[in-house]
Amino acid sequence: MSREPVNLVEVGPRDGLQNESRPLDVERRVELIHRLVDAGLTTVEAGSFVSPKWVPQMADTDQVLDRLDLDAGIHYPVLVPNQKGLDAALSAGAKDIAIFGAASESFSKKNINCSIEESLDRFRPVAEQALGNGMRVRGYVSCLVACPYEGRIEPNQVVPVVRAMFEMGCYEVSLGDTIGRGTPKQIHAVLDALLSEFKPEQLALHCHDTYGMAIANIVAGLEKGIRTFDASVGGAGGCPYAPGASGNVATEDVVYLLESEGFETGVDVEALVETGKWLFGELDKMPPSKVNQAYQS
Ligand code: HMG
Ligand code: MG
Numbered sequence: 001m002s003r004e005p006v007n008l009v010e011v012g013p014r015d016g017l018q019n020e021s022r023p024l025d026v027e028r029r030v031e032l033i034h035r036l037v038d039a040g041l042t043t044v045e046a047g048s049f050v051s052p053k054w055v056p057q058m059a060d061t062d063q064v065l066d067r068l069d070l071d072a073g074i075h076y077p078v079l080v081p082n083q084k085g086l087d088a089a090l091s092a093g094a095k096d097i098a099i100f101g102a103a104s105e106s107f108s109k110k111n112i113n114c115s116i117e118e119s120l121d122r123f124r125p126v127a128e129q130a131l132g133n134g135m136r137v138r139g140y141v142s143c144l145v146a147c148p149y150e151g152r153i154e155p156n157q158v159v160p161v162v163r164a165m166f167e168m169g170c171y172e173v174s175l176g177d178t179i180g181r182g183t184p185k186q187i188h189a190v191l192d193a194l195l196s197e198f199k200p201e202q203l204a205l206h207c208h209d210t211y212g213m214a215i216a217n218i219v220a221g222l223e224k225g226i227r228t229f230d231a232s233v234g235g236a237g238g239c240p241y242a243p244g245a246s247g248n249v250a251t252e253d254v255v256y257l258l259e260s261e262g263f264e265t266g267v268d269v270e271a272l273v274e275t276g277k278w279l280f281g282e283l284d285k286m287p288p289s290k291v292n293q294a295y296q297s
Contacts, residue, residue: 003264007043007228008251009174009204010036012279014045014058014079015248016236020283023057028282030067035278036233037074039271041251045098046076049085055240062092070095077138081112086126090133097130098174099123100140101165103158104147107178111142111241120164127168139165139173140206144190146181148242155193162194162203172204174230177217179245180210184220191224200225207249209235209288214249215257222261229254234276234287250289252276270295 013033017024024032029047036044046068047061061078068076070093077096080086089097101119102108108116127137141161143153158175165173175190187205194203205221205228207214218229235250255269273295280287287293 003262005227006258006263006265007204008041008254008265008267009077009228009230010041010044010233010251011206011230011248012036012044012232012234012236012251013064014047015230015239016232016234016279018048018055018057019238019240020057020236022283023059024282026060026063026067029064032233032275032279033064033068033076035271035275039275040265040267042073042266043075043077043096046078048079049088049092050079050081062088065092065094075136077136080126080130082122083126086130089130089135094135096136096138097126098138098140099127099165099168099170100142101161102142102147102178103153103161104143104150106149107143107147107241110149111239116161120161120168123165124168127170131169137168137170139168139170140176141165141173142176142178142239142242144175144177144182145186146177146179148179148244155190158190159193159197163197166198166202172202172228173198174204174206174228176206177208177214178239178242180208180213182207182217183213184216187217187220188224191221191226195224201227204228204230206230208238208245208247209249210244210246215253218249218254218257233272234280234292235289236279236283236287247288250276250287250292252289252291252295256291
């Protein structure tokens with residue numbers, strides 16, 4: 001019997017590395033991406049065209065893209081916050097970009113130095129030009145249920161930002177529980193609000209695992225029909241502008257969950273575990289992923 005497919009968006013080379021005190025050089029970032037593709041991932045976020053003064057770990061993303069085969073059928077999205085980022089993404093040959101906004105004013109200000117409205121005004125021409133150049137544009141909305149500066153965020157703060165992203169032509173909006181504070185009931189509530197307007201296949205869940213709730217929240221997403229999840233190998237990551245946020249949910253943990261529950265991910269969990277081990281060896285620490293640890297024992 002054929003199994004229902006679930007899409008995974010690997011964000012380790014971007015979200016996983018953007019907050020590391022020990023930045024990885026271009027060569028190791030490229031090796032990480034190759035290992036992830038070899039494990040079966042077909043969408044791997046490759047970096048960010050943001051200010052290297054703000055996020056030095058993502059400097060030289062153009063050199064990373066230069067060393068990837070961008071025509072091999074794998075999607076390599078890059079984060080783009082503004083026109084300057086789009087210009088850099090275009091020159092580097094990127095075919096997929098992600099614009100990233102937030103449902104919280106304070107987070108928007110800290111993360112991209114402008115209000116929500118200013119960010120949307122900035123993204124609109126960026127998305128238009130990207131689409132005109134044949135790129136795919138993904139949207140992110142951070143602070144799905146909570147903000148590190150404002151606390152609880154209500155569904156009615158999220159919906160208009162998601163709507164604006166779709167009006168700009170995003171093919172999908174990824175919903176970020178940036179500080180991993182959400183629980184299944186809150187995820188259900190915000191998804192109910194969004195699903196009264198959008199289809200589940202337009203939405204992705206991007207869960208950080210700060211409070212250990214990410215897997216439960218992914219199950220909550222599955223219950224509501226969401227079939228695209230972002231994850232980071234080994235559980236690497238965190239946002240530099242979200243104090244206390246730990247890594248994304250580990251890709252190994254999500255693959256283990258989904259495959260055991262009868263979904264098809266196309267990803268080889270053992271190859272992922274090896275990649276997580278290798279990455280955390282380079283970072284000189286233990287991967288937080290439970291599945292990774294279980295496979296080592
Ligand atoms: P700003 O200071 O307001 O920008 O920063 P500006 O336009 O005033 O320019 C200031 C300087 O930055 C100038 O350089 C620009 O050239 C340069 P200077 O003249 O001082 O030498 N600059 C750039 N350089 C390279 N690339 C660019 C760029 N733009 C301006 N694109 C800006 C605004 C958005 C650039 C800044 O705030 C920034 O880079 N922020 C980083 C945001 C970031 O990467 N955050 C982490 C990713 S988001 C996240 O993790 C959440 C997510 O995972 C989902 C979730 O978990 O919720 C996606
Ligand atoms: Mg994130």
